[in-house]
Amino acid sequence: MKALVLDGGTVRLEERWPSPSPKHGEALVRVTLAGICNTDLELARGYMGFSGVLGHEFVGVVERAQDPELIGKRVVGEINLACGECAYCRDGLKNHCPTRTVLGILGKDGAFAEYLTLPVENLHEVPSSISDEEAVFTEPLAAAFQITRQIVITPSMKVAVLGDGKLGFLAAQALQLTGGDVMVVGHHPERLEILSRRGMRAVLESETAEWGRRFDVVVDATGSSSGLESAYRLVKPRGKIALKTTVAKREPFDLNRLVIDEVTLVGSRCGPFDAALLALARKAVDVKPLISRTMPLSEGVEAMRLAVTPMKAPKILLSMR
Numbered sequence: 001m002k003a004l005v006l007d008g009g010t011v012r013l014e015e016r017w018p019s020p021s022p023k024h025g026e027a028l029v030r031v032t033l034a035g036i037c038n039t040d041l042e043l044a045r046g047y048m049g050f051s052g053v054l055g056h057e058f059v060g061v062v063e064r065a066q067d068p069e070l071i072g073k074r075v076v077g078e079i080n081l082a083c084g085e086c087a088y089c090r091d092g093l094k095n096h097c098p099t100r101t102v103l104g105i106l107g108k109d110g111a112f113a114e115y116l117t118l119p120v121e122n123l124h125e126v127p128s129s130i131s132d133e134e135a136v137f138t139e140p141l142a143a144a145f146q147i148t149r150q151i152v153i154t155p156s157m158k159v160a161v162l163g164d165g166k167l168g169f170l171a172a173q174a175l176q177l178t179g180g181d182v183m184v185v186g187h188h189p190e191r192l193e194i195l196s197r198r199g200m201r202a203v204l205e206s207e208t209a210e211w212g213r214r215f216d217v218v219v220d221a222t223g224s225s226s227g228l229e230s231a232y233r234l235v236k237p238r239g240k241i242a243l244k245t246t247v248a249k250r251e252p253f254d255l256n257r258l259v260i261d262e263v264t265l266v267g268s269r270c271g272p273f274d275a276a277l278l279a280l281a282r283k284a285v286d287v288k289p290l291i292s293r294t295m296p297l298s299e300g301v302e303a304m305r306l307a308v309t310p311m312k313a314p315k316i317l318l319s320m321r
């Protein structure tokens, strides 16, 4: 099969990569559409030391599974493959299983290929009201909803989302559903305008220079090595910072400042697929303005290159159709 493979820091298209064969309890999924994520770009820069097929945001169709009911179903999939037996797994912390593999990120070939395998328990059927173009955002949207599982946001709270990239867009929309007063702080006027048109307050970071520290919650979705510094500049004493950014190299940050201001720092990763699918089905979030273009998998190397350069809309999708 065709696959986009990361090997020793270079990304290349393999025309004859071996198709994966499902292990016991796994399904074989024919990938329809996949999304290029900041994590993929960081992996290509050496984050996690990954080699293999990239990609973890996808929608596809089950082609082989033990349960015949599953065959032909349109699915998205949770990306952590847990052992199911350790103390973390038994406590419901499968995403933190110490021996887990992660689709396209850690020890498991990913979604930038014609086929992938995942445990059946990781799969979620996509309701017919959600298009493939929307469904491919389920994984990052779930990661955005994870913030609301970790930090209680009430309508009286002021929330800033730093970053007008993919995750910033999704986090802002997920957090707005809590009723909190959400503002997006970004760098791209044309992207902020898209958010403003959706009724969201969105400003350039340069406008916040004199603001001081006024937010109860600040989400770092900058994807930048200095995101924590920017978040600290805007968070109130006793406020909370949710870190969504993973970068290959992080700038040093003086943690004494968090101690003195009693700021809570919350790391935040994968989230609830059911909440994301529900929001997409209800059209409570709009992911389409994020799509910049859809390219065939055969142009994957070029797509990865384009994804690094800033675009009006931040998301490039890879199509296997």
Ligand SMILES: [Zn+2]
Pocket (backbone or CB within 6 Å): 037, 038, 039, 040, 056, 057, 140
């Ligand atoms: Zn991602």
Ligand SMILES: [Zn+2]
Pocket (backbone or CB within 6 Å): 082, 083, 084, 085, 086, 087, 088, 089, 097, 098, 099
């Ligand atoms: Zn485990």
